[in-house]
Amino acid sequence: MSxxxxxxxxxxxxDSTAEISLTINGExxxxxxxxxxxxxxxxRHELGLTxxxxxxxxGVCGCCTVIIDGWAGRSCLTxxxxxxxxxxxxxxxxxxxxxxxxxxxQAFHECHALQCGFCTPGFLMSLVNYFERTPSPDLSEDGIRxxxxxxxxxxxxxxNIVAAVRRAAELLNVEGAKS
Amino acid sequence: MSTQMFGAPIPRNVDPRLLKGExxxxxxxxxxxxxxxxxxxxxxxxxxxxxxxxxxxxxxxxVAAVYTCDNIGSLDMEMPLLVPHPCLIGARxxxxxxxxxxxxxxxxxxxxVAVDRYTAEDAAALIDVDxxxxxxxxxxxxxxxxxxxxxxxxxxxxxxADFTQTSGDPDAAFxxxxxxxxxxxxxxxxxxxxxxxxxVAARYDGxxxxxxxxxxxxxPIPIRGGLAAIFDIDEDKVRVIAPDVGGGFGQKVMLFxxxxxxxxxxxMELGAPVKYIExxxxxxxxxNQERTQVHELELAANKDGEVLGVRDTFLHDTGAFIPYGxxxxxVASTSIAGPYRIPNIWIKFQAIYTPTVPVSPYRGxxxxxACFAIERAMDxxxxxxxxxRIALRRKNMIRKDxxxxxxxxxxxxxxxxxxxxSGDYEGAIDMLEAxxxxxxxxxxxxxxxxxxxxxxxxxxCYVEGTGLGPxxxxxxxIHPITGKVYVNTGLTTQGQGHETIFAQIVADQLxxxxxxxxxxxxxxxxxxxxxxxxxxxxxxxxxxxxxKTAVVVREQVLxxxxxxxxxxxxxxxxxxxEVRLKGFPxxxxxxxxxxxxxxxxxxxxxxxxxxxxxxASSAKHDRPPLDEGAHPGIEATDYYSPPCATWAYGGHAAxxxxxxxxxxxxxxxxxxxxxxxxxxxxxxxxxxIRGGLAQGIGGALYERxxxxxxxNPRNANFMDFLMPYATEVxxxxxxxxxxxxxxNPLGVKGxxxxxxxxxxxxxxxxxxxxxxxxxxxxxxxVPLTSNVLHAALDRAKAGxxx
Numbered sequence: 001m002s003x004x005x006x007x008x009x010x011x012x013x014x015d016s017t018a019e020i021s022l023t024i025n026g027e028x029x030x031x032x033x034x035x036x037x038x039x040x041x042x043x044r045h046e047l048g049l050t051x052x053x054x055x056x057x058x059g060v061c062g063c064c065t066v067i068i069d070g071w072a073g074r075s076c077l078t079x080x081x082x083x084x085x086x087x088x089x090x091x092x093x094x095x096x097x098x099x100x101x102x103x104x105x106q107a108f109h110e111c112h113a114l115q116c117g118f119c120t121p122g123f124l125m126s127l128v129n130y131f132e133r134t135p136s137p138d139l140s141e142d143g144i145r146x147x148x149x150x151x152x153x154x155x156x157x158x159x160n161i162v163a164a165v166r167r168a169a170e171l172l173n174v175e176g177a178k179s
Numbered sequence: 180m181s182t183q184m185f186g187a188p189i190p191r192n193v194d195p196r197l198l199k200g201e202x203x204x205x206x207x208x209x210x211x212x213x214x215x216x217x218x219x220x221x222x223x224x225x226x227x228x229x230x231x232x233x234x235x236x237x238x239x240x241x242v243a244a245v246y247t248c249d250n251i252g253s254l255d256m257e258m259p260l261l262v263p264h265p266c267l268i269g270a271r272x273x274x275x276x277x278x279x280x281x282x283x284x285x286x287x288x289x290x291x292v293a294v295d296r297y298t299a300e301d302a303a304a305l306i307d308v309d310x311x312x313x314x315x316x317x318x319x320x321x322x323x324x325x326x327x328x329x330x331x332x333x334x335x336x337x338x339x340a341d342f343t344q345t346s347g348d349p350d351a352a353f354x355x356x357x358x359x360x361x362x363x364x365x366x367x368x369x370x371x372x373x374x375x376x377x378x379v380a381a382r383y384d385g386x387x388x389x390x391x392x393x394x395x396x397x398x399p400i401p402i403r404g405g406l407a408a409i410f411d412i413d414e415d416k417v418r419v420i421a422p423d424v425g426g427g428f429g430q431k432v433m434l435f436x437x438x439x440x441x442x443x444x445x446x447m448e449l450g451a452p453v454k455y456i457e458x459x460x461x462x463x464x465x466x467n468q469e470r471t472q473v474h475e476l477e478l479a480a481n482k483d484g485e486v487l488g489v490r491d492t493f494l495h496d497t498g499a500f501i502p503y504g505x506x507x508x509x510v511a512s513t514s515i516a517g518p519y520r521i522p523n524i525w526i527k528f529q530a531i532y533t534p535t536v537p538v539s540p541y542r543g544x545x546x547x548x549a550c551f552a553i554e555r556a557m558d559x560x561x562x563x564x565x566x567x568r569i570a571l572r573r574k575n576m577i578r579k580d581x582x583x584x585x586x587x588x589x590x591x592x593x594x595x596x597x598x599x600x601s602g603d604y605e606g607a608i609d610m611l612e613a614x615x616x617x618x619x620x621x622x623x624x625x626x627x628x629x630x631x632x633x634x635x636x637x638x639x640c641y642v643e644g645t646g647l648g649p650x651x652x653x654x655x656x657i658h659p660i661t662g663k664v665y666v667n668t669g670l671t672t673q674g675q676g677h678e679t680i681f682a683q684i685v686a687d688q689l690x691x692x693x694x695x696x697x698x699x700x701x702x703x704x705x706x707x708x709x710x711x712x713x714x715x716x717x718x719x720x721x722x723x724x725x726x727k728t729a730v731v732v733r734e735q736v737l738x739x740x741x742x743x744x745x746x747x748x749x750x751x752x753x754x755x756x757e758v759r760l761k762g763f764p765x766x767x768x769x770x771x772x773x774x775x776x777x778x779x780x781x782x783x784x785x786x787x788x789x790x791x792x793x794x795a796s797s798a799k800h801d802r803p804p805l806d807e808g809a810h811p812g813i814e815a816t817d818y819y820s821p822p823c824a825t826w827a828y829g830g831h832a833a834x835x836x837x838x839x840x841x842x843x844x845x846x847x848x849x850x851x852x853x854x855x856x857x858x859x860x861x862x863x864x865x866x867x868i869r870g871g872l873a874q875g876i877g878g879a880l881y882e883r884x885x886x887x888x889x890x891n892p893r894n895a896n897f898m899d900f901l902m903p904y905a906t907e908v909x910x911x912x913x914x915x916x917x918x919x920x921x922x923n924p925l926g927v928k929g930x931x932x933x934x935x936x937x938x939x940x941x942x943x944x945x946x947x948x949x950x951x952x953x954x955x956x957x958x959x960x961v962p963l964t965s966n967v968l969h970a971a972l973d974r975a976k977a978g979x980x981x
Contacts (some may be wrong), residue, residue: 013298014240014966036297050207051200053425055374058457060897063374091200110189112862116674116868118204118374141910148905152897154374154426155674157869157934158905162535174335 062151113164115155205378217299262504285464326795347523352488356479375425398711421701463895488523509543554940637945644824645929646719662771669709690753715929779804829853846909873933
């Protein structure tokens with residue numbers, strides 16, 4: 001193609017902005033964000049934490065699940081400004097600094113509970129939160145499946161994810177988990 | 180080899196990266212200063228475009244460009260017809276941006292590029308289009324009927340293709356048969372719905388003229404070839420990368436979607452990287468779908484149950500365009516006789532345009548429809564003849580000594596004859612029957628009915644032609660310093676675990692750890708010969724290419740090591756990354772040393788590289804460092820091109836409980852027996868089956884893309900389009916059979932789609948059995964939603980059934 005003079009690049013959107021301060025994976029940060037920016041977009045595109053995925057942007061698939069102030073939540077249904085003052089954990093926080101996988105991650109690996117891996121961070125964060133909040137988790141087939149019922153997976157058919165939940169309970173020494 | 184990796188259920192190499200959130204899907208690729216694209220899409224199924232005014236959008240702050248058909252130069256064209264076929268009548272493909280008229284709700288009309296997606300969407304909403312809506316006929320049979328509104332005014336009857344194939348002498352078979360069974364079946368439209376929607380990003384380097392495109396595609400090599408042709412630039416200047424891809428299931432093997440040409444074009448024009456990340460509603464509106472077919476199938480049989488012939492005529496909904504040719508319908512038509520001998524076949528289909536999202540393959544690709552038609556007919560035939568459903572099937576199965584079984588006259592989707600290469604179909608149904616304990620179940624069913632609980636048994640058998648050509652290749656190199664093995668292929672992965680199974684194949688040949696084999700897929704810079712990932716072909720076509728290449732590399736290693744150790748190659752063995760003298764394991768060299776010394780060096784840069792230097796002890800001083808015809812390093816490239824598809828097969832059986840009040844279906848058991856030849860990694864194979872099965876259950880009970888009579892999609896989101904969660908998918912028992920394929924060195928057959936094919940037929944068979952006490956009609960459609968079952972029960976009651 002012939003060389004054309006490049007048109008002037010636009011500078012930035014004209015959205016109103018607000019300053020937010022929050023803790024992400026243990027690190028305190030302060031940023032100026034667009035008031036309509038989704039938390040998922042903020043995490044991914046402004047902080048570079050691309051482990052949190054966006055599958056539907058209407059809160060059904062669960063790919064974007066992060067832990068917000070101790071509760072699993074949909075980052076695609078949360079505005080970044082709503083997270084002002086919050087403590088947020090994403091999938092990037094799970095493995096140890098030396099790369100050792102978290103028990104739930106290790107269980108997913110052993111049980112082949114992921115294929116394409118796109119939905120996986122959402123499942124992991126939901127389950128990490130479940131185990132943290134539930135001293136005596138229901139490890140029956142129905143119990144596990146109902147815990148998983150907030151997340152869609154199109155690859156695995158779920159059975160290996162169910163197995164991974166049982167294996168994670170073992171690795172976490174949850175009472176009642178077979179060993 | 181003491182520990183063979185082929186056949187071992189080892190965890191995947193790729194997992195740790197994905198589990199830690201370190202995957203790199205297209206939208207994760209950091210592109211500094213990237214602009215973002217959003218589309219304006221048609222709100223009408225058919226309309227003339229009177230005018231488009233983009234001035235307000237262009238003036239919106241933050242907007243870099245607005246594209247319509249008028250300012251995209253040579254891209255204002257009909258996109259390529261990917262798979263031409265002589266039976267296509269007036270084949271139509273889509274333009275990247277609509278010119279003068281639109282053909283389905285969701286068709287792209289304009290693309291806005293702006294500083295971020297939010298701004299781009301704002302501006303797209305400011306584009307003013309004046310439409311003149313046209314009348315439409317949306318529903319498949321109506322669109323095929325006389326007087327239907329035409330999708331393309333110059334394509335009479337909305338007929339995009341009309342094709343008939345014959346095998347044997349069906350007329351003679353029907354003339355002499357003693358019994359005839361007719362079914363009309365309907366399979367509804369679904370969609371692949373990968374968890375990652377489609378995505379494209381592009382960067383153009385004006386100084387070097389290099390265009391780099393990241394595309395969530397199953398086929399980067401054809402994308403690259405197409406982009407080079409469309410933009411008239413050198414192929415070597417275009418690099419297409421399919422990075423981590425979040426599921427594809429066929430939807431992402433379609434090319435070119437409008438964004439796949441418009442985004443690179445914008446990046447070249449605007450001098451900045453440009454990204455388009457499809458959102459979920461757009462995936463329903465703009466990414467291809469599949470399944471709707473209506474079959475009228477008739478079996479001609481003898482009273483003893485032998486099926487002499489089948490006649491099937493079906494309508495195939497191809498949506499508003501037919502970019503992928505007749506692939507889906509052709510696969511359906513050539514799979515119609517299933518695993519049965521049925522020597523006489525007459526099959527005709529018409530592909531029909533409807534003003535809806537275009538159709539191209541989705542996991543199964545016509546096979547679920549064909550399986551549903553033949554299997555529902557076999558159930559009906561068994562009932563009419565008073566025969567056991569399993570006995571009827573067994574009687575008609577292609578027998579062990581019939582293989583290879585040719586269906587003369589039928590051409591498969593690869594243009595080659597339909598030839599079932601191998602299997603033990605009778606053995607499979609025997610195994611399934613024994614496993615299910617049918618007699619025990621019938622007693623349980625009778626007891627349950629006394630308690631007003633309704634249990635049913637269903638089964639369905641399937642075949643799948645897998646591993647289609649044309650060919651794939653592989654390049655393998657052993658790294659001189661580390662001894663690690665690098666494998667490059669032309670395939671792409673969407674989560675199937677190729678990187679692990681290919682590593683297993685190589686590990687066995689070269690005696691290295693599976694984790695020391697690094698497989699690269701989906702990058703045209705690494706490898707650029709081949710087709711794509713589709714048609715359950717990765718293990719078959721690429722797997723064998725990897726195997727053949729690894730064998731060549733092994734010979735090179737042995738040859739070089741034999742010179743280093745001064746022994747014959749036959750006395751050497753490869754293990755633990757070393758080449759050893761058999762019986763004298765201390766006499767050895769490492770693969771790294773072998774690879775290093777195979778590359779004569781002028782300059783050294785590390786301790787190990789000194790062994791290849793000009794004055795090293797191994798150096799030759801009386802002839803060239805490289806022998807005539809030799810190449811430096813340990814590396815090779817080889818290819819595998821299959822003689823024809825290799826046929827996998829299997830059977831599904833289910834026991835369900837149906838609640839006749841709520842019209843819900845609960846699985847008490849689901850069993851899948853399958854044979855995909857030799858299994859490379861049973862854990863991965865079972866994963867493929869379970870995943871395919873879950874999609875099959877979606878199609879059997881829940882998933883249906885709904886259009887209203889004006890062609891508006893009614894459930895284009897995850898709230899209303901019901902995909903199964905963990906609560907809807909049962910635990911599946913898997914039974915393996917292994918009949919090695921005689922067509923390829925590894926003896927493997929494909930398994931990617933097999934899990935999906937038989938589910939609809941099996942589930943319908945089971946529900947029908949459960950609801951027999953209500954005297955319901957035969958269930959000849961899927962999905963069998965609660966509404967469908969409720970209506971069937973209502974009709975049965977109105978008919979005065981017991």
